[in-house]
Every structure is written in C-alpha cells, then in structure tokens.
Ligand code: AMP
C-alpha cells in the first residue's frame with residue numbers, strides 16, 4: 001500500500017509541496033537587480049484559501065488541498081529545497097511622474113518551479129514583510145486587498161484574460177494599520193515572470209546600459225526564446241511586449257475591467273494583468289468610470305486605459321533605447337514605428353471582440369458605427385454593461401419589438417438601433433440559436449462586481465472564508481449558465497454605489 005502511494009506520488013499531478021524542485025533564474029542575474037532577504041512571518045497565521053486549479057499547474061497532488069499546514073511552508077518559518085527569496089528592484093512612472101526607485105516593497109520572490117509540461121512558474125509572496133524597497137510602508141498587505149487580488153486574478157483567468165494567478169492565501173491575527181486597524185494576510189501568487197516596465201526604467205534613469213541589456217537578455221531567454229536568434233532582438237522584444245499589451249488592454253475594455261493604477265511599475269513585460277489594487281468592473285456602462293478613489297482626475301479612468309497603455313509603452317521604449325542598434329536617431333525612429341503598431345492592434349482586437357459580443361461573424365462596413373452607437377445608447381441610458389450583452393444573446397430578430405427596449409429611457413433610440421442590428425444579422429444569414437450559443441462564450445454572465453468581493457471580505461473578516469470559495473468556483477466558469485447561482489448575476493444592489501475603493505491596501 002505504501003509502495004502504491006509512493007508510485008502515485010510520482011509523475012504528473014502527483015507531487016507534495018515538499019517535492020517541488022525550486023530554482024530561481026532571476027537570482028542568477030547580478031545582485032544589482034534584487035536584494036536577498038527572508039520572509040517576516042505573520043503572527044498567528046492560518047491557511048485561508050487554497051486554489052486547486054492553480055496547484056495543478058505545479059503538478060501538485062489533489063490531496064495537498066486537504067492539508068491545513070500549507071501556510072507554514074510560506075510564512076518564513078520553513079523553507080522548501082531550492083528557495084532563494086529576494087525582493088526585486090524597479091522604478092516606475094506613478095500617475096505620470098517618475099519615481100526613480102521603487103521595488104518589491106512587500107513582495108518576496110521565493111523561487112520558481114518548472115512543471116512537467118516545461119512551464120516555469122515564479123512563486124511570489126505578497127505581504128511578506130519589510131524589504132529594502134518598502135519606503136514608508138510596513139511590508140504588509142491587509143486581508144481585504146489580498147482577497148480582492150485572489151478573486152480578481154482568478155476571475156480574469158476565467159474570462160480568458162492574461163493575468164498573474166493566485167495559489168493560496170494566508171490569514172493572520174497580526175494587526176496592520178491602514179485607515180483603521182485590519183489584519184495582515186499574504187497572497188502566494190504565480191506568474192511566469194513578475195518583471196515590469198519599471199524594471200527597465202530603473203537602469204535607464206541611472207544611465208546604466210549594461211543592466212538594461214542583461215535584463216532584456218534574461219527576458220528573451222526565458223520568456224521570448226523565439227527571439228534569441230533574431231537580428232534585432234531587442235527591438236523585436238519591444239514589439240512583442242507592445243502587441244501583447246495592446247491585446248490585454250483590448251480584452252479589459254471588452255469585459256469592462258478598469259485596472260485603477262496603471263503605473264509603469266504595474267505593467268508586466270509579458271502582457272499579464274498585474275498588481276490588483278482598486279480595480280473595478282463596470283456596472284452601468286460609463287466610459288469615464290474611475291474605480292480608484294485616489295485618482296480624482298481620472299488619469300486611469302476606464303476609457304483612458306488604451307491611451308495610457310500606449311503612454312506606458314513609450315516609457316518602456318525609451319528605457320530600451322540605449323540597447324537598440326544603430327544611431328540614436330534611427331533607434332528612436334524604429335522604436336517609434338513599433339509604438340505606431342499599438343493602437344491598430346488594440347483597435348483590431350477590440351473590434352473583433354465586439355463583433356463576437358454581437359454575434360457577428362463577418363466584418364462589414366458600418367459595423368464600427370453600429371458598435372459606437374450602441375455604446376452611446378448604453379452610456380446615455382445608464383444600462384448595465386454585462387447584463388445588457390448577456391441579454392442580447394437571446395435577441396430574437398423575428399420580434400417586432402425587443403423586450404430589452406424597456407430598460408431604456410430612450411426607447412425609440414433603442415428600437416432604431418435594434419432595427420439596424422436586425423438588418424445586419426439578416427444580411428449575414430445569422431441563425432438565432434447558433435448565434436446565441438456563440439455569443440454566450442463572448443459575454444460573461446458572472447463578473448466580480450465590487451459588492452460581491454465586498455460581501456466575501458466582510459465574511460472573511462469574521463473568519464468565514466466560504467464566500468471566497470463560492471465566488472472563486474463561480475468565476476472559474478463565468479460564461480456558463482449556473483442555475484443555482486443565478487442571484488450572482490443580478491443587477492448590483494443600491495448600496496454598491498457607495499463603495500469606495502482607494503489605493504490603500
Ligand atoms: P502599488 O501601486 O500597490 O503597486 O505599490 C507601489 C509601490 O509601493 C510598490 O513598489 C509596492 O511594493 C510598494 N508598497 C505598497 N504598499 C506597501 C506596503 N504596505 N509596504 C511596503 N511597500 C508597499
């Protein structure tokens with residue numbers, strides 16, 4: 001029997017945590033990129049939630065989910081073989097202004113695990129204590145913000161949007177001071193890499209060219225190996241990052257996601273959604289929606305995200321200039337030419353995504369106006385973005401008047417748009433049933449509205465994590481009909497408008 005268990009434990013999906021082989025390729029870079037240090041244990045820690053789905057990416061045995069001692073492996077008390085904990089240094093443009101030196105002020109990279117499929121996952125602990133880059137911060141993360149990141153990163157994954165993942169969350173009784181006293185928590189998150197635009201910017205503003213090259217070589221070797229033999233590999237790296245960023249932001253716009261703090265230190269060089277803070281999903285369609293209460297001028301408003309992505313990329317491009325081949329003038333011109341690819345790629349991705357949301361297979365003249373006019377109608381009539389598109393999946397072109405019209409104050413406006421939509425569907429011979437099925441794969445039924453996260457937080461603060469588990473399960477399949485969970489797809493309650501989410505985390 002023992003033998004049998006041992007056998008089972010080997011091979012794919014059969015490891016215990018203690019059997020993970022950690023390495024740390026980032027630690028092979030020179031030490032100017034990071035500081036080695038230890039995790040500061042959270043007092044009276046306990047395991048709060050564990051993500052079986054993410055654990056599978058590390059080939060962990062399903063039984064690991066039954067362990068209640070996992071927090072101890074990630075609380076600085078114990079180490080696993082191969083750990084090389086470190087905090088990375090970077091810079092960043094915060095709300096448009098350069099901060100020449102930032103860094104992991106409360107996150108510690110423990111190491112990386114390569115799974116059976118050859119995928120490499122960095123494990124990073126957020127809220128792990130003071131680092132040399134903590135500035136005036138305490139190195140901690142509160143339970144509230146940790147739950148928000150846990151749920152949202154997994155919700156984004158469920159929506160098919162590139163993102164960091166969340167493996168487990170530790171709660172504690174340690175007091176952490178924000179606007180009020182809260183408790184500290186830690187999130188063990190995973191990504192192939194946590195390198196940011198700001199990681200390059202740091203050395204650019206220090207006028208150190210060699211490290212820019214070392215970091216670019218590192219990113220190419222581990223994450224863009226197809227560029228290794230490319231003649232102009234650094235330029236090509238910039239192009240790949242530009243295109244991935246464009247596609248990621250197009251996806252944000254399609255689901256109505258506002259990140260909230262698109263500083264360049266929160267922008268991943270892999271085009272992953274990174275560093276969840278005061279994010280928000282649109283309820284009513286409101287282009288100028290500002291989810292971050294600490295952003296009074298709306299620099300990071302929902303409709304600003306595409307332009308800000310381009311602005312951030314221009315800062316990355318600038319930081320890469322010293323290593324681009326050729327005369328400075330020529331390098332700037334070629335980098336600029338790449339930046340010019342950003343907007344068309346984003347628009348193209350967004351447009352295709354919108355056609356999918358509308359159930360349109362072909363692309364025809366006039367589609368852009370059809371989309372723009374619909375969005376204007378939604379904005380003017382304060383219509384819930386997610387609910388509207390999900391209801392549109394059942395649009396019946398045979399009906400004279402679509403029942404959706406009743407949601408609009410401007411019913412004639414809706415009727416006239418619906419007439420155009422009907423004609424457009426008929427023009428491509430759209431089949432109602434097949435279209436509806438396909439549209440449901442493009443229009444989520446369930447999203448992580450702020451009030452849902454808030455309910456899970458309030459329960460967790462009383463020691464009950466079950467709502468986090470329920471939401472997590474729900475949001476793994478946001479496109480599926482889940483009759484038992486119908487209430488999660490309802491319009492948000494009145495009180496959700498009062499929720500204020502700030503940068504404080
Ligand atoms: P953010 O805007 O949340 O990405 O944070 C910006 C910078 O501040 C990052 O370098 C963080 O590591 C750092 N930071 C945020 N909160 C804390 C904290 N409580 N303690 C130390 N550093 C922090």
Ligand code: MG
Pocket residue numbers: 265266275
């Ligand atoms: Mg950050």
